[in-house]
Amino acid sequence: MRVLMGVVVLGVAALLCYGLQASKPRPVDLARTVPVAGRQGETVRGRFLAGRVDKVEFARNLKVPFDREARTLTTDGLWVVVTLELEAMRQPVVLYRRTWNGPSGLTFHESDRAPAGLPTGFMVGQASRGRLVFEIRPEAASGASLHLSRDWISRFDSELRIDLDAIPRDPAGGPDVVDTLDLSLGGDA
Amino acid sequence: MTEFSGLGQRLKGWLLGGVGAAIAVIVGIGLAILGTKPKPPATLDARQSIATGQWLVRPLxxxxxxxxxxxxxxxxxxxLVLEAQLVNRTAETSSDYGTLFKPETGLDGKRPRPTVVLLxxxxxxxxxxxxxxxxxxxxFIWPMAKGQEPPxxxxxxxxxxxxxxxxxxxxxxxxFNEQPAGRFTLAVAPPGRGGVD
Known part of the structure; x- marks a missing residue:
């Protein structure tokens, strides 16, 4: 009987320890960026940064300036050009993590093939307008959101998560994709 | 007399326990040594796609x-140049392919990381x-040692x-924990014959 009691106590202790381990938040859960949700067209204010997405465009090819001439960039997926305005709120901010997050959780970083259309540093009281270029899979075009943060694990910082729900649509309801988008002229950015 | 026989029993028990523990330790160490012995990587068909954790790879x-x-x-x-088709199987943009391929021979001893260029x-x-x-x-472009003959x-x-x-x-x-998934062999074309100069 005493042995049985011992086994039961041991089992309960093991369960308790497992429960503590499983329910304990990880350091990254305690310290990671705090999401600040918003929608396309409205100004979303995080802790250090305010941003507004004005326009989203889709294209199969992208014409970009390259060595003083225009060059066409192709893709197996889709090009997305997001026009937005950003401003630092309290102090100069450096923004490194700019991602397009599809509805299924695929995360596309800003394309390193197209020339940068948005600076990484932002000043207080000086709104910077620019564009971010992504290369995405076609199924990640609808229902996506734009995530902007200084870094994925900037401790106790906020991350802007802007729902892109006002994308251009074709008559069938899918994203309206143009054949070639010309960024070599400067556009409205 | 009974005390002595009790002592003998106890000694026997201790000895048996000791021998059992020693055998267990030896078997454990032996298994651990066998487990860490590197196995030769499996031979792969270079004409087919190879799935690693992060990448779907097709050598070209x-x-x-x-x-x-x-x-x-x-x-x-x-x-030395290796051209390959790479598909990212993960959920996020990645450039973690620096150690994806390792040429077995044909380079200098240091085997520097390759320069990777998008084609x-x-x-x-x-x-x-x-x-x-x-x-x-x-x-994937690896510099070759001076005067080395291409294989x-x-x-x-x-x-x-x-x-x-x-x-x-x-x-x-x-x-984490990079391990060889296999090896494949490709013919190496000399300069000017591999499609580019």
């Missing part, structure tokens, strides 16, 4: 190059971020990493 061609290749000036004159549109971006589910043709064919080891939802240090997800 191997060749040596002299002078310049894919917009990269070669310091010591020659380089789309001829723009020649180095260390491109490859997006999830989008296939890209890339070239006629070369074996490459393909490495694979394992996903961990949280690492032991910070609890962050990531890809």
């Amino acid at each position: 061609a191997a060749y040596t190059a002299a002078g310049a290749v894919h917009g990269i000036q070669l310091k010591d004159g020659r380089a 789309r549109d001829g723009v020649g971006g180095r260390s491109p971020g490859l997006h999830p589910g989008l296939g890209e043709r890339v070239a 006629a064919s070369l074996a490459f080891v393909v490495n694979s990493k394992r996903y961990k939802a949280m690492d032991n240090l910070k609890g962050l997800p990531g890809w």
Whole structure:
């Protein structure tokens, strides 16, 4: 009987320890960026940064300036050009993590093939307008959101998560994709 | 008398326990040694796609190059180039392919990390971020030792990493514990015959 009691106590202790381990938040859960949700067209204010997405465009090819001439960039997926305005709120901010997050959780970083259309540093009281270029899979075009943060694990910082729900649509309801988008002229950015 | 026989029993028990423990320790150490013995990587068909943890890989061609290749000036004159089609199988853009291929021979002892160039549109971006589910043709370029003769064919080891939802240090997800997934052999074309100069 005493042995049985011992086994039961041991089992309960093991369960308790497992429960503590499983329910304990990880350091990254305690310290990671705090999401600040918003929608396309409205100004979303995080802790250090305010941003507004004005326009989203889709294209199969992208014409970009390259060595003083225009060059066409192709893709197996889709090009997305997001026009937005950003401003630092309290102090100069450096923004490194700019991602397009599809509805299924695929995360596309800003394309390193197209020339940068948005600076990484932002000043207080000086709104910077620019564009971010992504290369995405076609199924990640609808229902996506734009995530902007200084870094994925900037401790106790906020991350802007802007729902892109006002994308251009074709008559069938899918994203309206143009054949070639010309960024070599400067556009409205 | 009874005390002595009790002592004998106890001694016998101790001895038996000791021998059992010693056997267990020896068997454990033996198994551990056998387990760490590196196994030769499996032979893979270079004409088929190879799935590693993060990448779906299809080797396309191997060749040596002299002078310049894919917009990269070669310091010591020659380089070994492996062209491959890469598809990112993970959920996030990645450029974690620096140790994906390891040529078994044919390079100098240090085996520096390759320079990786994107072959789309001829723009020649180095260390491109490859997006999830989008296939890209890339070239891995290793400098060759001075005066080294290019081999006629070369074996490459393909490495694979394992996903961990949280690492032991910070609890962050990531890809760790690189292991060889297999090896394939490709014919190496001399300069000027591999499609580029």
